[in-house]
Amino acid sequence: MTNPPVPADPEKEYFVGDYLVRPQRGCIEREGRVIRVKPKTMAVLQCLARAGGEVVARDKLFDTVWGRAVVSDAALTQCIVELRSAFGDTARESAVIETVPRVGFRLAMGITPASVGVEDPQGAVGAEPRSKRKRVAVLALLLGLAGAAVVALAFVFSGGKPGQMADEVQTLAVLPFVDMSPDQDQQHFADGITEELIHGLSLQPQLMVIGRTSAFMFKNRSEDLREIGRLLDVDHILEGSVRKSGDQLRITANLIEVGSGAPLWSRSYERTTAQYFEIQKEISKEVIAAMAIETGLGEPGQVFGTSSFEAYEYVMKFYAGDYLTDTDSVLRDLEYLRMATEIDPGYAFAWGALSQLYSGHQDALSPDWRELSHRYLERALALDDNSPQLWEIAAHYYAAINDWSGAEQALSRVPQDSGIAVFPGHLELLVKVGRASETIELGERQLRRDPLNDRINVYLQHAYAMNGMPDKALEQSKIVWKGWPTPQAAQEAMLAAFAQDDPAVIRFWLERLLASGDVSATNPAMAERFDNPQFALDWLRQAELDTHADRYVAPAWAAYLGDAELALDLMRKAPDPWAFWMPHNAEVRQLDGFKDLLRDVGLVDYWRESGWGDYCKPTSEEDFECGPAPLPSSR
Template identity: 30%
Template structure:
């Protein structure tokens, strides 16, 4: 039997040693533990599955019950005669067969318990999500830990209610493998007289971060997670815990006229020690040399820890020596990182201005390709128009400099979303990741590649790896939630979505993902509420309507669903450059009109509107592949793929 449960391991501390010193006291303590454990587990609706030596395994239908039970057990055992106990709790799948209990959830709960200290209750991030709005339960984050036989780092919290032990991270030495040669580059602070120079300091940070990803043996946290601390004053140790890094690079930039001062410090997280610091006062014309010097010094400092020989190298490479073009490029990055269609167009304008000043500016060509790829893939611009530009500009960038990851990612997107050249897309993405292992854009497109070719588990593994490099990014976390959705792990997708929405409550794509998950679990009324909220955020009468129409259809409200379709068709007339055939087919699918569904599927195919394989894999379209017309469509796609591969 397989089930989802809150799993609690409890283990008496020092029992074996006490048996050797005072056998009677050891047996009395064990009996007291058993009485308290059995009474508390029963009171909180749990079940003890196993006793093993001086420990036990219990399960609960609710994480809240499990945590409250653990608190009560520790409260009682702190009273005389005191019994030192460690408790670890995790929520996950378990399998029960006769007297055997097993599963990844069991293994992880056991590891959490072994990490705990006497008098403490340790829980995982999954449990935290279930404790929201439980004001009588307090927690303290201990950070990420790399645990034995657990693939990815685990974020752990201690229950901090009165009477419970809450250790500092340093007390857990010897029980964990600390992060090694993991670096975060925090946003350099703009201390220029003009606050508009913020884009310049951000650009300097991003260039240094990208340069340091080229250092072998060093894992650099992605930009989005590092920039989560912009404008904040968190303690270095706390940042290290949240990002699971052992070193941090921070600094400031002051730009006045043609002069620039850059201050940089490399800090050891564990003790706050400044490994290296330096000030640079230079002309703006020397900005490239400064960045190269800083990144090379840091790289060699880190190599010392890796026992590698220092190297003379140029980690910062730019295809312009024109400071004005460089500043325009930074402005373009500033808009690009806002991740909205309107800002993508502003970014393109800045990159185009940079190219006018510096016609051989490879990075600017690459970023124009990236921006048009985004517009084409999201239906903001007709695929044919968008991806023609993507091909031209990415190829120009690669002719000038083949080492820019963004040009390969953009090219992969064109192969994937327009040309149907799956193998070429995969090779381009592997090249991008090789050039920059912290490139989240590459991982996100790689996830989509795996979904398109029907490898859902690989898609999830890709994003689980990406989240190690970019743990705080809303976009990376959203792609992880999407991967869970496609793998029909709806509770995990909802958990990740809730984490994002707690920090960024207006992210409509995240609300939409949560709505699909809630609906697929059977509550289309609640899903409709989420979808309507998403549509309000759009602030446009005809945008964001497809999920609403889908939910109306699922709820049997056919006339309302048809009204949604009419509004979507009106948008198509008003905005002929947009492509919404995929949205229309989803609502018709929910209404049960398969003829309409296949009409729009063929329209998607003719217009090269994204790969329709992706739609076949989406959980809300479950059952569509049973229709014999899908086989004919797939054969047609295969023929087109074969033709595309020969071009």
Template identity: 30%
Template sequence: MKAIRKLSAIMFTDIVGYTTMMGRDESMTIKKVTHHEKVIKQLVTEFEGELIQFYGDGSLSIYPSTTFALKCALKIQETLRSNIIVPLRIGIHIGEILFKDGNIYGEGVNIASRIESLGQAGSVLFSSSVFQTIHNNRLFKTRFLGEVELKNVNRPVMVYALSNDGLTVPEPKDIAGRIKSRDEQQVAKSMNRIDSANDISDTIAEKIPDLSIAVLPFVNMSSDPEQDYFCEGISEEIINTIVQFPDLTVVGRTSSFCFKGINEDLRSVGNTLGVSKILEGSVRKSGNRIRITAQLIEASTGFHLWSNKYDRELDDIFKIQDEISHEIAEQLKLTLEGVHPNPIIRQQTKNVKAYQLYYKGRSLFYKRGTSLFDALKCFKEAIKTDPHYALAYSGLADVYVMLSFHGYLSPDECWKEAIPAGRLAVEYGQGLSETHNTTAVIALLHDRNFEKAKSEFVNALNINPNHVQARAWYSMFCLILSEEKFKEGYEQFSLAIKNDPLSSYAQSCYALMLATNDQFIEAINHAENALKLDPDSLIVRYCLGYCYLWSGSPEKTIEQCEIALKISRQHAWVLHLSALAYLALDQHDKAVQIFEEMDSIHRKQYLPPSNLAIVAAALGKNKYALELAHKAADTVDPYLSFITTLIKDSTALRKIDGFKAIQKRLGE
């Protein structure tokens, strides 16, 4: 069929809160959806429109004029607020479209969709191009909401609302967190990350692979916020199962979970994450019963490919996760032929309380900083509840290593707990990516066995290609810092960012390695991207400060360190970076002051000797610096492995006569 271009009024409708409604009352929701479909089909025709697509909880239609489109919208909202009430939002724009094979294309379609997503139940929003054609028409009362920048639209769009009796008119402040407004200085943190991803990602619609999916965090339908971790665990386990299909691109946890609690249009979610399919759902837990609803959705249209409801005993939760994963594979016609006959069933606890404690611990672990202590409590309690829970032992080992790596605990306290926990993790769960990663980290930082670490990181990635820490550390330690394979290391980081585009951790670690190789422009770009994604991250602030310092902007490093110190409770990395920045600014007294503060902490409590050695060497206190470096080697300070080769912070330390003896002790 020949493509036809024409100017049309484009209308999107969408039922607000559809997923939540399905979780609360599936029968009533189906009635609402059916009523919505009936009304749309009737009224679109009545107002000389053409229904292009109906996708379950929404529709797309076009009209020969804006007057017909707005009249239709008014009638739709009037009809849907009586008898069976349907919470619908509508967005309208006028523009040139390409009509081919029953589908329409063009920027106008995207704009109409974006405008619709800004609305609330009962609202009709539209663009200035629509307003210009109807502003003298007394049938329509209007209100200007503001000039906004919509995602993937290269110019500002003025947005209006119909304000006729009975319609909902959003306040500008109510939609500020869902758009990029010129006048808005701050938006919600999660929305910042999502908006930033649109600036960062190179993905465009034509490049989105058909076999690609994001699993959004399932909605907690109970009144207990602690159940959020249970719901997150369900979503994460589904991700960990379907990622085994070699032909399926699965977006990582960090990126998918950015959309938690955000009522974002699914077309926008798909575009942001670069996926064609989205799995969303809800969980309601009551006593020993659980209800899970799940829907597989075509992101570009919102069409529901598959949905199911599971009413089971709570003990069946792990079977349900596997069932959902298999049904997704069946819908996408995926197989593991030549790889596995079926996805590997991840070894799990049978204890729901332990399961919930573990995922709460992991959620806290990902935050790093002082949240690591809260994660530690969760992992310990999970093990107490189920002494054979492999993932909990892996989490326990990981958190102890990170507490020491970040300077919160001494190596003695770390290794005496981490090493046996790592062994038990392997004993109870050999086929898990988490246990392979734990083994790799211990081999790297304690045993100094680089070959074993490299092998175990690869094993972890073969099981779960989206394991961000495994890929980042494999790149940093095994490829770049130990073998100076920068090209291969950078390729691994690019893959990590592709798999998990909203991961500030992957972006900041990549920036660190780029700056270490004097690629400062690209390094700062990635570090600033990471800051947009997570401005509260200590790691992000440190890495950005590192890039600024060694590219010749120490004053900017000080700014980042001051913020990081408020986050981190006198973090050793930030203290040593601050001292180096003050020396670069010729403010020797301030550097000495920081050194004396660090030395005092080191003598009275604990501060990693590696970090103190960095500052001592920079101040010319070579004898003391070597003494501290030997102490770090004696105690197996995990941070020492990080600074013995290429990291710029320790350049002065590595130049001291006698430091080669330290490297020899470490087997380098």
């Protein structure tokens, strides 16, 4: 089909499907919703629009949009990601922007010039301009009428019809509150306030709050708030600061309208720590009033479920070291959680976090980790069996003991997107049971809700690599690395690069892995022997690999270097299905011993009960086969 004519003047407004593109305003609109677009992202769209449906090469896009500036491929990738998000498009099922592998991109949907008389959704007769609504909200708050503002502004949103709310869903990002305490030692406390506000505000049906992980990507960063708002695609930003001295608190909160950068609401609270949870609820109510959304908040402290400030503070100290995996940090976290449960034995989330700590670190904490993790999990669920967070922790425990049906049943209690948070535990299970295509479909959907969530991005990266899409996996690796420059992120990128068999790319990520604090013995040894595969294999055959990090990466190196039997032998020492389905293990999956390994970890029984994965299928009631690449579906 030939595309309709492209506007002669690229600055004129035009439709892509039912989306109105407004280049001069820097936005895309649909059904009254305004999606703001960064200048470079709009420039990429304009370049694709001028091509009239023809493929635009990557080099052409770089030359047109960035000129002589030196930028990485990630810059263009990010623009495409933002455009797809704006159009509700995905890379997997691209109806608007199509990727032409190794060439570039094309606009797959037709373009129609906007007529002069097109109705402006924001200026329609009978509709209140958004700026006027905000002025009314601010006035109501200044008069101390926060409760009345909810009712009055709901009336405004409904176009003047009593008892009716508008269909518009407002969007908000709660940025990490800044620690302004004298000793700068209360960041964990400031993070806790942020977490609770994200939860409380997310309970509102007409408020879409960006997920915690994406919001926390901007912690300790000084970007312009309007730029952050555009990156997260939100209308409003809530920011603030915390100052704690003894039991005295001073909390300041500011609600910003992204488009203008103007403050919509601001307030300071001076209380004692005993009033901490009441402050959270007060801030949430007033923010909701300022945004003209009817409130129905539940009780404060629901995310972590304790009325003890001291116990709560210990859990927030645990979260402050979320990605620290060295022995000292793990033992310190263990002590924090034990203190929390001693102070408040009814603190369900603290018991759940203890369970996850044991199942995540296993023998490094105790040879009895299975018993301890299970005991703490049962205690947590006995206290609160309706918490999605606790059921996701349960799924993690069951996967750690290779009870895949148990993990699936636990995740059946966890919504894939609760409206409060996105739960990536579904993705982890799908990866481990070998369902790459399902992981990609769900992960891309979850990413719209929480676009910078490191776990979602890592699982997607891994699934792209599993599915024979190394270029896509490495593009995703750059996104992950930018926001989460950790050894885990660099190692996943290196393993994705194995599929390309490009020594320069592998070395690039190996160097970043070593520089970021890798704790394995294997990776430094492989770096020293990188140019001599036989020496590298000799080292792998003789090394004593006792750490979890080595047991995961050593089989990958053996498989990449061409010794599938050695890779399988190393896998048996600490089998982790996370690594089974990567392309470098294609030859390993052809070995008879690999089928025995799958039986040992319980995957075959699980598949016969729940449906087979992408890489193996039954050949009879007793036997099955596995392929080097995804097999035709047998589910």
